Amino acid sequence: MTKIIEVTGVSKSYGGVIANKDISLSVKKGGITGLIGPNGSGKTTLFNSIVGYHPIDGGSIKFENNEISNMQVQEIARLGMLRTFQQTRIYGEMNCVENMLISLPHRKLTWRERFSSNTKVDYERADHLLEFVGLFEKRFLRSGSLSFGQQKLLEFAMALMNEPTVLLLDEPTAGINPTLINGLIDRLKRANTEFGITLFIIEHNMRVIMNMADTIYCLAHGEMLASGTPDEIQNDQNVVDAYLGAH
Amino acid sequence: MITQKPLFYAGLLALIFVLPFLFPAYGVQLAAMWLMIIVAMTWDMTGGQMGYNSLGNIFFYGTGMYVAALVFIGMSHDIGAYTDASGGGSFQFTDAQYFSGVFFGLIAAGLFCAVSAVVIGMLIFGLRGPYFAIGTLAVAIAAGELVSNWDWVGGGQGIALPIYPGDIDVGKKFFYFLFAGLGVTIFIFLKWLYTTRFGAAINAIRDDEEKAEAMGIHTMWYKLTTWAISAFFVGIAGGLSAFQLIHFEPLESAYQTINLGIFMVVCVLLGGKGTLWGPVIGAIAFHLFKEVTWAYLLGWQWVALGGLIVVTVVYFQDGFLGWVKQQKPEWFGVRVDNGSTENAGTAK
Numbered sequence: 392m393t394k395i396i397e398v399t400g401v402s403k404s405y406g407g408v409i410a411n412k413d414i415s416l417s418v419k420k421g422g423i424t425g426l427i428g429p430n431g432s433g434k435t436t437l438f439n440s441i442v443g444y445h446p447i448d449g450g451s452i453k454f455e456n457n458e459i460s461n462m463q464v465q466e467i468a469r470l471g472m473l474r475t476f477q478q479t480r481i482y483g484e485m486n487c488v489e490n491m492l493i494s495l496p497h498r499k500l501t502w503r504e505r506f507s508s509n510t511k512v513d514y515e516r517a518d519h520l521l522e523f524v525g526l527f528e529k530r531f532l533r534s535g536s537l538s539f540g541q542q543k544l545l546e547f548a549m550a551l552m553n554e555p556t557v558l559l560l561d562e563p564t565a566g567i568n569p570t571l572i573n574g575l576i577d578r579l580k581r582a583n584t585e586f587g588i589t590l591f592i593i594e595h596n597m598r599v600i601m602n603m604a605d606t607i608y609c610l611a612h613g614e615m616l617a618s619g620t621p622d623e624i625q626n627d628q629n630v631v632d633a634y635l636g637a638h
Numbered sequence: 639m640i641t642q643k644p645l646f647y648a649g650l651l652a653l654i655f656v657l658p659f660l661f662p663a664y665g666v667q668l669a670a671m672w673l674m675i676i677v678a679m680t681w682d683m684t685g686g687q688m689g690y691n692s693l694g695n696i697f698f699y700g701t702g703m704y705v706a707a708l709v710f711i712g713m714s715h716d717i718g719a720y721t722d723a724s725g726g727g728s729f730q731f732t733d734a735q736y737f738s739g740v741f742f743g744l745i746a747a748g749l750f751c752a753v754s755a756v757v758i759g760m761l762i763f764g765l766r767g768p769y770f771a772i773g774t775l776a777v778a779i780a781a782g783e784l785v786s787n788w789d790w791v792g793g794g795q796g797i798a799l800p801i802y803p804g805d806i807d808v809g810k811k812f813f814y815f816l817f818a819g820l821g822v823t824i825f826i827f828l829k830w831l832y833t834t835r836f837g838a839a840i841n842a843i844r845d846d847e848e849k850a851e852a853m854g855i856h857t858m859w860y861k862l863t864t865w866a867i868s869a870f871f872v873g874i875a876g877g878l879s880a881f882q883l884i885h886f887e888p889l890e891s892a893y894q895t896i897n898l899g900i901f902m903v904v905c906v907l908l909g910g911k912g913t914l915w916g917p918v919i920g921a922i923a924f925h926l927f928k929e930v931t932w933a934y935l936l937g938w939q940w941v942a943l944g945g946l947i948v949v950t951v952v953y954f955q956d957g958f959l960g961w962v963k964q965q966k967p968e969w970f971g972v973r974v975d976n977g978s979t980e981n982a983g984t985a986k
């Protein structure tokens with residue numbers, strides 16, 4: 392399979408704190424790649440570097456073979472690479488349907504379409520995806536009034552609405568009611584298989600990521616500790632010590 | 639409701655039409671009320687709908703005055719010679735020159751202000767919150783100072799324009815209907831704009847600009863376009879004021895930052911930010927309050943006005959419509975969880 396994201400030797404520090412040191416990894420097109428590591432190991436920082444949220448100190452980041460490390464957040468999003476936030480960001484004053492409609496792929500809209508109303512097809516897609524994540528019943532509620540877990544589901548649905556090629560998810564199951572996690576795993580897998588979206592997932596819950604990813608990278612103290620298949624990672628002594636042992 | 643709505647708007651239009659005939663003595667005040675409605679509606683485009691509080695929209699009003707006046711004069715005479723003589727002496731305008739001058743002056747004022755908004759916007763839309771507000775205010779203040787020291791455009795004296803050629807009462811109605819026409823046009827335009835994807839996009843920028851960027855929305859384009867449209871209308875309104883006032887000065891009437899520049903913000907806060915009707919209701923209420931206090935509280939009018947602003951900002955931030963929305967959310971299409979949707983989020 393081809394590599395859709397290629398990170399080579401990326402470093403990033405905040406003042407004295409080295410959050411990422413010489414990180415290299417690649418994400419296969421069409422697959423599900425996992426990124427794990429203890430709290431503070433630099434996972435979110437790496438996501439932020441990839442989507443252009445901050446400039447990196449060194450290294451190279453390629454998306455579909457093009458260097459993107461000097462591009463801005465919006466430009467990268469318009470290439471079809473989207474991210475969700477660990478702290479969940481939705482438009483709290485709007486209801487769920489409005490949140491979905493504003494998430495239409497704006498990169499595909501002509502000027503005329505920007506000045507048009509949403510079409511029936513847009514509404515149907517919004518309803519369909521809200522149903523997909525299980526929020527259909529709540530679609531007319533102010534999204535800010537939803538629980539944290541429901542907001543995460545909404546943010547996921549919004550990302551799907553945008554028709555991305557790659558979706559970077561920062562801890563999608565954090566804060567989700569444990570009884571709903573299996574359903575969410577199922578939906579993530581379906582987003583991958585049915586919609587053909589490449590997934591790159593930061594996950595704290597080992598069981599979840601072992602169950603989904605085909606390749607897993609493990610960070611510790613800002614450095615790449617190990618990489619491989621779920622089986623390899625599970626049996627890697629370094630990972631067991633640094634990550635699993637810490638819990 | 640369906641049948642009542644067109645009726646309501648038809649009645650409103652009829653009222654707008656007959657007002658200057660019912661109250662012929664108040665023609666100028668009525669036009670001034672329209673001006674207030676126009677600057678409030680256009681201020682709300684960025685302030686209420688997009689979350690960018692500009693204190694410098696008065697820049698477009700003042701600049702609109704100057705551009706309209708200069709184009710008007712320049713079409714018939716030499717501008718430098720005209721301003722040297724303060725519009726006096728032998729500078730005459732035929733009826734045809736007057737009306738075509740007003741027409742092209744207004745168009746030029748709108749276009750010039752729209753382009754200015756794009757240029758200024760590219761420089762200061764990187765600023766957020768209070769920094770944006772202060773940045774825009776600085777532009778308006780600087781422009782006022784610059785123009786007062788520029789003799790070719792009349793310097794501190796300002797510019798005098800010819801009066802309406804013809805009957806004075808007809809002239810008053812002429813300006814009333816131009817203001818009213820502009821106001822109604824803006825209202826209809828915004829009523830439509832806020833239902834489009836464009837309206838949703840600027841609301842998204844207001845609610846969470848970083849999220850909007852992360853979703854690939856062309857935030858800068860939306861910000862510049864919104865401000866340019868707003869500036870276009872304010873520029874025309876400024877031009878209209880120039881022709882109506884006949885004489886204007888740079889600091890007192892054109893770039894009047896502390897009067898109209900602040901009033902437009904107060905109107906919107908009073909009526910309700912980020913709503914279609916809020917700025918209109920706020921502007922009418924504010925204008926009536928101002929006219930009444932000016933007439934009956936001589937010497938205390940500024941105190942009363944200051945009191946109104948303080949009460950609005952401290953106790954009434956969401957304005958009249960915000961208050962109604964809190965009381966009757968269902969009127970605004972807001973639905974509240976009634977507990978029947980407990981199972982949301984479960985797999986189906």
Ligand SMILES: Nc1ncnc2c1ncn2[C@@H]1O[C@H](COP(=O)(O)OP(=O)(O)O)[C@@H](O)[C@H]1O
Nearest residue numbers: 405408410428429430431432433434435436437
């Ligand atoms: N904006 C920031 N400013 C300063 N330090 C930061 C910032 N973001 C993250 N850090 C630090 O960088 C390190 C990595 O953080 P982060 O990438 O959030 O880890 P993770 O997502 O793996 O929990 C931590 O030590 C954290 O305190």
Ligand SMILES: [Mg+2]
Nearest residue numbers: 434435436477
């Ligand atoms: Mg994190």
